[in-house]
Amino acid sequence: MIEWNRILQEKRYSPEEPDKLVISFAAFLKRKKKVGRVLDLGCGAGRHLIYMAKQGFEAHGIDIAETGLNATKCRLKKQNLEAHIVKCHMNFLPYVDSCFDAVICLHTIYHQKFKGMQRTISEIHRILKENGFLSVNFLSKRTYKYGKGEKVEENTFIGQEGIEKGVLHHFTDKEEIMCLFKDFTIIKMESQERKIEGKLSSRWILTATI
């Protein structure tokens, strides 16, 4: 929690432009006539929450770091937008069952051990409505950060340098994702790879429904 309060003070960790994934997910939800209640799980400084609110969704966001939530609150007020934010943990969601049409979980779920990820996915399953949709991404084992830092369990490392020093990352592969989402119907799963200063960044992007 302390790490994220510190990290979210860095400007590059609180951009305003939404990820292309969220723009395409919003368009997908509109095509499916699911412009309802959406949760941004790990909303940080609120760029995706704000985008979804602007797109006409009933936008909700959670985060564990008050730095991000305070930034989100200020941005919402500045833009005269309505959304709901809660400080909570992704494995203990404070919502009734089956109340969200969609959940966005980007750059978030992999900052914990495997059992934590299982718990988060179970919570997402619980709060999604039937035929609700999820957009989530994972760090691939192919990414350049894999294996670096202190190993805390299989495929899980704590960064030892840079801005994310002290932050845990779990790296995964297709087989593990299929196992994690056995209670979901996977609509789309793709690998997104790009080179950053000659280093391979690799993520798994998943769209799923229940």
Next chain:
Amino acid sequence: MKRKLMEILACPIDKHYPLELLVFDEKEEIVEGLIICPKCLRWYPIRDEIPEMLPDELRKENEDLPFFKKWKEKIPEKILHEGKPFNLKK
């Protein structure tokens, strides 16, 4: 926090619904208040318009108890003395 959020809030621990809302300071939104789970007696502060619904192990007694004491005149006796994770019981 807007009042209508209560329509979908459940206790993060036992998932009980509905929860009880105490409002201490309200402007356009609820600025300060308390959300109570009547089943497990956990209480969750609303501070600076943001509800804080963390599991016990992430709660900070040195931050939460002063808030609890500040509003003790408006908090039901049962929560004051039996509330979780912290209370005023000697």
